[in-house]
Amino acid sequence: MKKIEAIVRPERVSVVRKALEEVGYPGITITDVRGHGAQKGSVQHYRGTEFVVDILHKVKLELVVDDSAVEKITKVIIDNARTGAVGDGKIFVSTIDEVIRVRTGESGAKAI
Amino acid sequence: MLVLILFGFMLIFMLMRVALPFGAKAEGKKVKEISLSFRERLIYHRFNVYAIGAVLLLTSLAGEVSSPIEFVVIVATFAIVTAIPVRYVVTTEGIGLNNVVFRSWSDFRGMSLEKRHVALVPTSEWRGMKLLFAPAEHEQDVNLLRRYLRTVSNDKTERKPLNKGKLAKYAALAIVPVLAIGFVLGSGAAHAQGPDDSGPSADRSGINTGTDCTGLVGIAPGTITEDDCSKAQTDEPFASQLSVLVNENRLASNFIWVLVTGYLVMFMQAGFALVETGFCRAKSAMHVMMTNFMIYGLGMLGYFMTGFALQFGGIGKIGVGSLGGLATLNKEATISIDGINWGLFGEKGWFLVGPGYDVGVAVMFLFQMVFMDTTATIPTGAMAERWKWSAFCVYGFFVGGFLYPIYGNWVWGGGWLSQLGGEGLGVGYLDFAGSGVVHAIGGWTGLAGAMVLGPRIGKYNKDGSVNAIPGHNIILAALGTFILAFGWFGFNPGSTLGASGNGNLRIGIIAVNTMLAGAAGSFTAMCYTWAVGRKPDPAMMINGLLAGLVAITAPSGWVSPYYSVVIGGVAGVLVVLSVGFFDRVLKVDDPVGAISVHGVNGMWGQLALGLFADGSANYGGLQAKGLFFGDAGQFGAQCIGAAVAFAWAFGVGWLFFKLLSVTMGLRSKPEDEIAGLDVPEMGLPAYSPDAEPYRGTPDFLPGQA
Numbered sequence: 001m002k003k004i005e006a007i008v009r010p011e012r013v014s015v016v017r018k019a020l021e022e023v024g025y026p027g028i029t030i031t032d033v034r035g036h037g038a039q040k041g042s043v044q045h046y047r048g049t050e051f052v053v054d055i056l057h058k059v060k061l062e063l064v065v066d067d068s069a070v071e072k073i074t075k076v077i078i079d080n081a082r083t084g085a086v087g088d089g090k091i092f093v094s095t096i097d098e099v100i101r102v103r104t105g106e107s108g109a110k111a112i
Numbered sequence: 113m114l115v116l117i118l119f120g121f122m123l124i125f126m127l128m129r130v131a132l133p134f135g136a137k138a139e140g141k142k143v144k145e146i147s148l149s150f151r152e153r154l155i156y157h158r159f160n161v162y163a164i165g166a167v168l169l170l171t172s173l174a175g176e177v178s179s180p181i182e183f184v185v186i187v188a189t190f191a192i193v194t195a196i197p198v199r200y201v202v203t204t205e206g207i208g209l210n211n212v213v214f215r216s217w218s219d220f221r222g223m224s225l226e227k228r229h230v231a232l233v234p235t236s237e238w239r240g241m242k243l244l245f246a247p248a249e250h251e252q253d254v255n256l257l258r259r260y261l262r263t264v265s266n267d268k269t270e271r272k273p274l275n276k277g278k279l280a281k282y283a284a285l286a287i288v289p290v291l292a293i294g295f296v297l298g299s300g301a302a303h304a305q306g307p308d309d310s311g312p313s314a315d316r317s318g319i320n321t322g323t324d325c326t327g328l329v330g331i332a333p334g335t336i337t338e339d340d341c342s343k344a345q346t347d348e349p350f351a352s353q354l355s356v357l358v359n360e361n362r363l364a365s366n367f368i369w370v371l372v373t374g375y376l377v378m379f380m381q382a383g384f385a386l387v388e389t390g391f392c393r394a395k396s397a398m399h400v401m402m403t404n405f406m407i408y409g410l411g412m413l414g415y416f417m418t419g420f421a422l423q424f425g426g427i428g429k430i431g432v433g434s435l436g437g438l439a440t441l442n443k444e445a446t447i448s449i450d451g452i453n454w455g456l457f458g459e460k461g462w463f464l465v466g467p468g469y470d471v472g473v474a475v476m477f478l479f480q481m482v483f484m485d486t487t488a489t490i491p492t493g494a495m496a497e498r499w500k501w502s503a504f505c506v507y508g509f510f511v512g513g514f515l516y517p518i519y520g521n522w523v524w525g526g527g528w529l530s531q532l533g534g535e536g537l538g539v540g541y542l543d544f545a546g547s548g549v550v551h552a553i554g555g556w557t558g559l560a561g562a563m564v565l566g567p568r569i570g571k572y573n574k575d576g577s578v579n580a581i582p583g584h585n586i587i588l589a590a591l592g593t594f595i596l597a598f599g600w601f602g603f604n605p606g607s608t609l610g611a612s613g614n615g616n617l618r619i620g621i622i623a624v625n626t627m628l629a630g631a632a633g634s635f636t637a638m639c640y641t642w643a644v645g646r647k648p649d650p651a652m653m654i655n656g657l658l659a660g661l662v663a664i665t666a667p668s669g670w671v672s673p674y675y676s677v678v679i680g681g682v683a684g685v686l687v688v689l690s691v692g693f694f695d696r697v698l699k700v701d702d703p704v705g706a707i708s709v710h711g712v713n714g715m716w717g718q719l720a721l722g723l724f725a726d727g728s729a730n731y732g733g734l735q736a737k738g739l740f741f742g743d744a745g746q747f748g749a750q751c752i753g754a755a756v757a758f759a760w761a762f763g764v765g766w767l768f769f770k771l772l773s774v775t776m777g778l779r780s781k782p783e784d785e786i787a788g789l790d791v792p793e794m795g796l797p798a799y800s801p802d803a804e805p806y807r808g809t810p811d812f813l814p815g816q817a
Contacts, residue, residue, distance in 0.1 A: 011395075011786045014570075045795030053800075083783070 001096040001112065002070045006061045007033065007089040008081040013059050016080045023076055025069070026112045029062040037090065058089060064096055064112060115171045115463075119185050122167065126160040126189070129212060130196045136214040140205025146253045148198040148245055155228065156244045157193050164189055170417055171463070200243055202256060207232075207241070215241055217260050230254065232261070311460075312428075312439040314470035321436040321471055322363040323356050366434045366610035367472075369619075370479050373606025377482040380599030381408050381489060386592025387658075388493040389798075391583035391651070391704040395788025396497040397798035403492040403504055410508025411488035415481050415517070417463060423517035423525045424476060425458020430526045433732065434610025435475055440467035444526055450535075454528035457521050479606065480520075483550050486603075487516045490554030491765075493704035495561040498568050500780045501793050503772050507561075510768060516553055519760050523549050529753050538746025539736050541753035542725075544622075545607035547666030547717025552757040555711025559700065560765035565779055567701030569786055578696055581703070586650050593654045600626050600661050604668040614732035618669065625668045626661065629680030633660020636684030651705075652688050658709045659687035663717040670725035670736055679720045683713045715754045722750030 008016060013030065020028070034055045042053055065073055074091055082088050101111040148156060168182055201208045208214035215232075220241070224231040230243040230250075247254050315321045344352045385404035392400045426444025431437045443460045446453035461468035464477060488511045492504070522529040523543050533540035543549050571579055583589060604626045608616040637656020641649035660680030667679060690708035694700045700707065725738035725746065737743035772778045779785075784792035791797055 009787075011788075042791060043795075044791060044797070044800075085783070 001099060001109065002065060002067055003094050003096050004061075004063045004065060004070065004073055004077075005092040005094070006063075006074075006077045006081065007035075007058050007091075008061065008077070009083070009087065009089060010057055010059045012081045012083070013061070016061065016077055019076045019080045020063075020073065023072055025063055025073060026065060027063070031060045031062070033058050033060045037087070056087065064099060066109060066112060115167075116181065118167060119164070119181070122160065122164050123185070123188050123192070126157060126164075126192055127196075129157070129160070130192070130198055130210050132210075132212050135211030136208060137211070138201045138203050138206075138208045138214050139216075140203035142201060142203050144202045144253070144256060146200040146202065146243075146245065146250065148200075150194065152245050153193050153198050156198055161189060161193075202253075202260070204260075207243075207257075207260075213241075220261055223257060223261055225254065230257070311442045311467065314440045314467055314473070315436075316469055316471070318471040322360045362612045363434075363436055365612050366616075367475050369611040370435065370475050370606060370609055373602035374475075374479040374482050376599050376602025377479070377486065377606065378599075380482075380486060380596050380603070383592040383595030383597075383599055384486070384489045384493070386588045386595065387654070388489075388496060388592075388704050388706075390585040390587070390589030390592060391493070392496050393581065393788070394584040394799060395797075396790060397584065398794045398796060399499075399501070399789035400492070400496045401798065402794060403496070403499065403501075404489055406505070407488045407492060407508050408485055410505060411485050411512035412481055414509040414512030414514075415484050416477075418513040419484060419517040420464070420477055420480065421459065421461040421468070422457045422514070423520040424480065425460040426455060426521075426526050427458065427476075427524075428460075432472070432476065432609055434608070434612075434614055434616065436472040438470070438472050438476060440470050441473060442467075444521075452531060452534050454531060455521065455526045456528065457518055458525050476609075479609070483546060483603075484512055484516050484520075486546075487550045487554040487557075488512055490551070490706050490710045491558035491561045493706035494555075494558030494702045495565055496703045497789065498565055498779055498785050499561075500777055503776055503778045506772060506776070507768075511557065515557065515761070515764055515768070516549075519553055519757060520549050522756070523753065529749075529756060532749045532752065536745055537749035537752070538722075538743050539734055539749075541749040542670065542721055542736055542746070543666045543718065543753065544669035544721070545604045545665045547662060547664075547714045547721075548753055548757045550714075551662045551665060551710040552714030552718060552754065553761040555707050555709070555714050556758050556761035557765035558702070559694075559707045559711055560762050561769050561778075562700050562702055562707065564766060564769040564773055567699065568703070569782060571701045572699060576699070578699075583651065583703075586654070589651070589654055593657055596658060597627075597630050597661060600630070600665075604665060607669065608731070615730045618729055618731075621673065622668045624673050625664055625671065625676035628673055629660040629664030629668075629676045629683070630657045631660070632677045632680030633657050633663070633684035633687070636681045637688055638684075640685050640688050649688075652691070655687050655691065655705045655709055656684035659683040659713040662710055662713040663720060665714075666717040667721040667724060669731070670721055670729050670738075672724075672726055672728070675724040675726070679717070679724065682720075683716055686716055687713055715758070718754040718757065719747070719750050722747035 006016075010032075017028070034057055036054055036056055042056065043050055044053055045051075061077070063073060070093060074093065077091060098107060099109075099111045100107045154161070164185065168185065172182065197210075199210055201210075201214075206214055206216040206219075220232045220234055222233045224233055225247040228244070228246050230245065230247050232241040232243065234240045243257075245253070341352075341355075344355070381404065385401055388404055389397050389401045424438075425441050428437065428439040428442040429444060431439065441458065441460045443458065444455045445457050445459055446455050448454070460466075461473065461477075464473070467473070468477075488508065491507070491511075492499070517525075521527040523541060524530070529541040531540055532538075568581065571581060573579065601623055605619040605622045608614075608619055608622070610616045611619060634653050634657035637652045637659070638648045641647070641652045660683045663679050663683035663686075664676050668676070671679070687705070687708050690712040691702075691705050694702055694707055702708070721736075721738065723738045723740055725736045725743075726741050727735055727737040727743075729735065736746050739747040769778055780789055780793060788797070
């Protein structure tokens with residue numbers, strides 16, 4: 001079992017989700033997040049003074065999936081979240097030790 | 113004088129683009145200076161030159177400036193272009209222009225060679241720099257720049273053909289000769305006549321208005337003639353003087369009424385701004401709010417320059433008795449067909465100089481200006497979230513200076529639609545407070561704009577199905593609607609243009625009609641959406657109230673309270689059906705429902721007057737009956753007026769927006785639209801939490817070591 005954490009642009013979320021629905025996925029958690037990567041911030045203007053906003057608004061998608069689905073899901077996210085400009089986000093994949101379904105107490109792959 | 117100041121500012125601004133008193137200093141060691149040739153300097157100053165030419169043309173049409181001043185302005189413009197060198201200073205640290213600007217090399221990540229300029233590409237997507245010389249003619253300089261810039265992106269010598277077509281090229285080429293010919297003809301004609309002060313003299317002090325016999329006539333129709341008045345002045349001097357005092361008080365009450373209701377209408381701008389912003393998404397909220405904010409000033413200046421004169425330059429021939437006659441505005445361009453001189457547009461009152469500088473005219477200007485601004489702010493809603501700011505600015509002047517006033521003249525300025533009574537169509541086309549003149553014109557212009565722009569990205573799927581894009585703050589929209597409903601108590605009752613005489617005491621009935629129709633509109637919209645969609649739809653109840661108000665605007669002065677409820681009730685259902693029709697059938701994306709509220713229900717209001725006018729109103733002898741009260745001719749006039757409103761606003765609006773879209777571009781960039789227009793176009797988001805850390809926050813706080 002793997003956890004896929006994808007940080008994407010807020011305006012791409014609907015497109016990514018629609019594409020994910022087409023390939024199928026067990027479930028998703030979506031969080032509003034703030035942060036920055038290598039490219040820092042956007043320049044804004046207030047009453048003639050420029051300032052740089054460091055911490056940008058992004059959205060984090062979290063999916064826990066079977067090992068075999070990781071490649072497929074990450075590809076869908078990359079294809080749909082990419083604009084080609086700086087600030088498209090990142091995907092982190094990590095291993096999950098255990099998954100338990102609260103309702104039935106099932107664990108492991110069945111509980112995903 | 114104002115024009116002199118304006119020219120002064122323009123010339124100073126032009127000068128400031130090449131020299132500043134305390135300008136930027138070039139850092140680092142100077143490597144080279146790149147001087148621009150005369151032709152390149154002309155390109156550098158092109159927008160200033162265009163602007164000065166346009167103002168020269170307009171002011172000479174108004175007859176405001178004399179030839180020597182124009183000569184001086186032209187010479188000064190030419191002198192700035194020829195005498196002051198434009199040098200790009202290249203140093204080891206960066207690049208600057210004269211002493212106006214200096215930017216460090218680290219601000220740029222490359223350059224793009226275009227046909228006529230070199231564009232330095234900025235590191236942060238904010239602001240590049242354009243070097244206005246053709247790379248082909250400055251090969252050495254370009255190589256020098258290349259050494260200092262880290263990379264060279266898009267190294268192209270041929271400019272990519274932009275998707276603009278031949279029309280744009282011809283339009284751009286045509287502008288210069290058209291401006292030149294217009295300038296020569298316009299200034300020649302204006303100077304041959306001198307400033308247009310012919311006709312009655314304007315009252316600038318306010319001590320003459322309402323004191324002569326013409327001002328007394330019309331207090332009650334048919335009771336006092338000018339002969340009676342002149343005779344009384346010699347026969348009964350005391351009574352005559354008393355009547356003058358009475359008359360002045362009457363005028364004062366009218367002035368106060370019209371001004372105060374005008375202030376109320378001005379406040380409707382706030383209502384429109386809140387409604388439109390609330391119905392749009394948060395990511396473009398600043399952009400939508402600022403279009404509503406700036407249209408107030410842009411439209412007003414357009415109306416001040418040409419709009420008011422075009423609309424009301426001939427109103428004095430009919431006379432506005434309740435404001436002292438406005439006799440100075442007495443020139444209307446007409447065309448004679450069938451023995452009647454049909455009015456086309458007014459010709460006096462440009463820039464409010466000469467005949468426009470008058471106490472009564474000023475009251476009229478204020479009241480009519482805020483009406484124009486109502487029209488102007490309607491398309492900002494229909495075109496919201498995808499409209500490029502620069503194109504919006506051009507639109508602001510166009511709608512205030514031309515599009516609105518021409519139709520306004522045909523209805524309210526003594527133009528041909530109001531003269532249809534001579535052809536047996538009732539008493540001619542009537543529009544009490546502007547369902548047609550204000551709302552239908554705004555709505556149909558918005559329809560044209562929304563069609564030329566196309567829908568927002570994401571509104572329609574590939575298969576044509578529709579996505580709902582919910583507004584981000586319906587609370588704001590509801591608050592704005594209440595402000596609008598409040599302002600409408602100025603809009604409709606104020607359109608009597610007076611409180612006393614001429615049957616104007618009907619103002620109470622007009623106010624009641626207004627509130628009833630709005631209430632009925634929101635009620636039927638609630639019932640309809642509740643019955644059909646199972647829930648009373650908040651956004652539709654808001655639109656329903658506005659639709660009722662729009663629909664009652666034209667009939668408010670002519671119908672009874674009972675039929676106001678009918679008119680408003682129909683409007684409430686009509687707006688719900690119409691929103692669906694434009695959304696799903698015509699596939700026109702109208703984020704706030706402006707086309708349905710103002711266009712469709714404006715048209716309904718125009719027609720409703722011709723159906724329900726009951727003949728009891730009597731404004732200085734003017735009485736009208738609708739179809740249901742025995743006069744089919746009046747309904748015919750209303751149909752013609754409604755059709756003409758659609759043809760004019762949609763037709764001219766569509767041409768104008770199409771021209772903008774092929775020349776300067778009407779729509780913002782798709783990536784900006786997706787990210788929200790706030791930061792790319794305005795530089796500032798509408799909602800940004802204070803706590804968000806950003807560079808530029810203080811690097812220490814009190815109490816820190």
